[in-house]
Amino acid sequence: MAQPIRFRQAPSPLKASCQQCSLSNLCLPLAVQDNDLDSLEDIVQQGRMYDRGEHIFDQSTPFRSCFAVKSGSVKTSIITEGGEEQVTGFFMPGELVGLDSMSGEFYACTAKALERTSVCEFPIEKLEELTGKLPDLQHHMYRLMSQEIQNSHQLAMLLSKNTAEERIAALLLSLSSRFQRRRMSPTNFSLPMARNDIANFLGLAVETVSRVFTRFQNQGLIRARGREVELLDVEALQLVTREFSRQNCQH
Amino acid sequence: MAQPIRFRQAPSPLKASCQQCSLSNLCLPLAVQDNDLDSLEDIVQQGRMYDRGEHIFDQSTPFRSCFAVKSGSVKTSIITEGGEEQVTGFFMPGELVGLDSMSGEFYACTAKALERTSVCEFPIEKLEELTGKLPDLQHHMYRLMSQEIQNSHQLAMLLSKNTAEERIAALLLSLSSRFQRRRMSPTNFSLPMARNDIANFLGLAVETVSRVFTRFQNQGLIRARGREVELLDVEALQLVTREFSRQNCQH
């Protein structure tokens, strides 16, 4: 009697159990009916753990899979021939990494664990096959990719139109709402990335990021010590991000 | 005898004929087998003509369809509450507009004809249904969306790391290769967009764009009068775009 139960809980060390995963309402499983969840579990592979700083893939890795962050967090960046880096995104548990790589033989970016991180792996061939059978899952993939395009457009907008303060306020608020959706405090969290990564992502110098943090702190908007951040006045931060558009409103 | 021939050429005023379209090797049809082309033609609708400046859709339009540019060209932009505009892309014949809008009820951007433009319309529900049946078409959709993410990341990179000259050289070269793929001269073309749109897209002031154009002209890289542009020294322009990465290469 003990046997079958153990078997149900861990049918295979490589097979992930979406059923029991606390992220199932943030991740791909949210798109599929309960009775189709098995087929998603059939293709997903439990990935290994990555230490802080380890590469999950880089631009010389043949593209085979998308990865869902299970715990920890991931930074993606493009590295040019000249060694120049552009951070393109930060990914938190439940988010899917690799959607920008589905049009080429190799990954279009490099993915690095920002802290000790585990992932689930979705082999792309099997995933495509499955989305062909499950319209809801296909629809969800389209949504995710579309959202990724929108995010990137938002970033471009931030980079081309907004001041350093506006960019950083926007990032803090984005992180805040993403922590909140994961049932963590929206006002009290630990930044997974270094100042350097923030600077690179937002198109700023590290020194500027540092200065804005202290300015926000002096204004009583946040409290920051190292990577620990507390948002003291969310509304004021929202005002900062909107300042720009309001100032330019003609009325 | 005349009747059936007329009927084959124009079976219905609303139904497009991908078979006879010169863009079929750039557009969605390139992904499907000849014998499946019918089913694609069944769902595509011949859109109407748009005059320069006309909106194809805007951010208050319920999202129903993606559009392939048939002739002319299209500009997409996000318009914020404050009326601020961020140009997110320029689309040429064969390219698909609306992929960024598949995750919401309304279009995520505003699409405007830059010149007299015609489009083909792909109702999204029917398109999703069809991609569920045709794995090649589904794969192609994933590729297109992925490419769009990459393009947007490239833009973000350009905006955050490159000088005005580098940005404009990159845009000119991008347009050049896109004209070339459409069997038009890669060195001698007419810009579909105004200086203002270029400036907005690249995160610059109009004046800066104008200045860089004259600087390039004085250096003998291009010849520009109004929207007519001739690339005189493509290699030098490529050097300008790479200058940045080379300068920062530590070796």
Place this chain on the structure above:
DNA sequence: CGTCCGAATTGATGCAAATCAAAGGATCAC
């Protein structure tokens, strides 16, 4: 517990591009 090295902060200076201002050019309507 002290040492070391990368990360973060703070200050001083310089520059690329924005902004302000104004004059030409092109395009359209009438």
Place this chain on the structure above:
DNA sequence: GTGATCCTTTGATTTGCATCAATTCGGACG
């Protein structure tokens, strides 16, 4: 053809942020 309007170019000035330089902080590790 002739204004009117918008688009583009050119020049003068300002400015936000990068860059350079120098501490200070903090965590890893013997």
